[in-house]
Amino acid sequence: MSKLTAPNLSRIQDLADEVAKELQRSVEVTTPSINVIAASAQLGAIDSHRAASILDRTPPPEPIPWMLSFGIQDSTVPVRLPANEDYGMLPRVVVPLRRGADLVGHVWIIDEPALSDAALSSVAPQLNTLTQLVDERDAPLAARAQVLGDLARDILAGDESALAAARERDFLPRDGELLIHRIDVDGDLMQLAIELARPLRRRPFLAMDSHDSLVIIESPRDAEDTKVLIEAVVSAALTAGTAIGARGSAPTARRARFMADVARLTGQEAMDWVLAGAWRALLGWDLSPATVRALSPDVGLLLDDERNSYWETLLVYFEHARNVSDTAAALYIHRATLHYRLDRVREILGAQALDDGWRCAALHVALKLHAALNRRYNLSS
Numbered sequence: 439m440s441k442l443t444a445p446n447l448s449r450i451q452d453l454a455d456e457v458a459k460e461l462q463r464s465v466e467v468t469t470p471s472i473n474v475i476a477a478s479a480q481l482g483a484i485d486s487h488r489a490a491s492i493l494d495r496t497p498p499p500e501p502i503p504w505m506l507s508f509g510i511q512d513s514t515v516p517v518r519l520p521a522n523e524d525y526g527m528l529p530r531v532v533v534p535l536r537r538g539a540d541l542v543g544h545v546w547i548i549d550e551p552a553l554s555d556a557a558l559s560s561v562a563p564q565l566n567t568l569t570q571l572v573d574e575r576d577a578p579l580a581a582r583a584q585v586l587g588d589l590a591r592d593i594l595a596g597d598e599s600a601l602a603a604a605r606e607r608d609f610l611p612r613d614g615e616l617l618i619h620r621i622d623v624d625g626d627l628m629q630l631a632i633e634l635a636r637p638l639r640r641r642p643f644l645a646m647d648s649h650d651s652l653v654i655i656e657s658p659r660d661a662e663d664t665k666v667l668i669e670a671v672v673s674a675a676l677t678a679g680t681a682i683g684a685r686g687s688a689p690t691a692r693r694a695r696f697m698a699d700v701a702r703l704t705g706q707e708a709m710d711w712v713l714a715g716a717w718r719a720l721l722g723w724d725l726s727p728a729t730v731r732a733l734s735p736d737v738g739l740l741l742d743d744e745r746n747s748y749w750e751t752l753l754v755y756f757e758h759a760r761n762v763s764d765t766a767a768a769l770y771i772h773r774a775t776l777h778y779r780l781d782r783v784r785e786i787l788g789a790q791a792l793d794d795g796w797r798c799a800a801l802h803v804a805l806k807l808h809a810a811l812n813r814r815y816n817l818s819s
Contacts, residue, residue: 453476453571454476454568468544486526501525503676515534516531516533518549530546542569586635590644590645609643616655620685621653628647651698685701693721696721697710730804740783751783
C-alpha cells in the first residue's frame with residue numbers, strides 16, 4: 439500500500455503545472471470531496487473561488503451543492519460548469535479522475551476562454567498519470583479511517599490511554615474538554631468516514647462509523663470550531679453521496695445519542711445538551727406515549743377528556759411563561775377565551791392544579807413530549 443510521500447506530492451504538483459502550461463490556464467487537482475491536493479501556478483484568468491480554495495485547501499461550502507448538481511461525482515467524461523456570479527466563479531471544466539468505476543479525484547480547469555475538446559485530449563497522458571498518483575495517495579485512507587474509528591471507540595469506552603494516544607498523535611487537540619456528536623446518516627457510512635479521514639488543515643477530530651450513525655469526537659475551543667467542523671462533515675457527506683440527518687451533541691456518547699433522538703423527534707437539525715432544557719430530564723426514558731402518561735397523570739386526564747384540545751392551549755401557556763397576553767397572542771385568541779380554556783383545564787385537573795409548581799413542571803415536560811410525538815406520528819390524541 440502506497441504512502442503519502444514528498445515525491446508523490448511533488449509529482450502531482452509537477453503534472454498540475456504541466457497541464458496548466460499546456461492549456462495556458464489555471465488548474466487544480468482535488469480529492470473527490472473537492473479538497474485541494476495541488477494547484478498550478480497562476481495562468482490566465484482567476485476568480486475569488488479559486489483564490490479561496492487554494493488559501494484554505496478546501497473550497498467555500500456554499501457553491502458545493504450547485505457544483506454537484508452538474509453530476510461531477512457520477513460523470514465519466516469532462517463536465518463543463520457555467521460561470522456563476524453569485525459565487526464569484528468563472529466557467530470551469532471538471533475532469534473526473536477514475537480508476538475503473540471508482541472516482542479518485544477531479545481536475546478543475548478555468549474555462550475562460552472555452553477549451554476545445556482537442557485541447558483537453560492533448561493532456562490525456564498527464565491526466566492518466568495524475569489518476570494513478572492520486573489513487574495511490576488515497577490508498578491508505580481506509581486504513582487510517584479504521585485506526586481513527588478504533589481510537590474513538592476506545593475513548594468512548596472510557597480508555598484513558600486511548601485518549602492520551604489520540605492527543606499525542608495529534609488526532610485530537612492536546613487539551614480541552616471532549617464534545618461528542620452523533621449524526622444520523624443516510625448512505626454509505628464507511629465512505630463518509632474515509633472522506634473524513636483525509637488529513638486536512640483544520641482542528642483535528644475523530645470520526646467513527648457506528649453502524650446506524652456517525653460519531654464525531656472533538657475538543658473545540660469555542661462554538662466556531664464546532665461550526666467549522668460540522669460544515670466540513672456536511673461537505674464530505676455531499677461528495678460521498680450521503681445525506682446528513684439529525685445531530686445530537688453532548689459531553690458523553692449516551693447523552694449525544696439521546697440528543698440526536700430528541701432532534702429527530704422534534705424535527706430539529708441539531709440538539710445540544712447544554713441548550714436542551716428540560717429534555718435532559720428524559721434521559722433514560724423511552725420517547726413514547728407511555729412515557730407521556732407516566733411522567734404526568736394529569737396529561738392522561740387531559741387527553742382522555744372529550745375536550746382534549748385543551749392540552750395544546752396549556753402547552754402554549756407554559757411555553758410563554760404563563761403570560762396571558764403573550765399566550766393569547768400566540769394562539770390568536772382573545773384573553774377572555776384563554777381564561778375560559780384555562781378554567782376548563784382546572785375543571786378537568788382540579789382547582790389548584792395550575793398552582794402547584796412541581797406538578798406543572800411534570801405536566802409541561804409531558805405535554806412537550808406529547809406534542810413532539812403528535813407531530814411526528816400524527817397521534818389521534
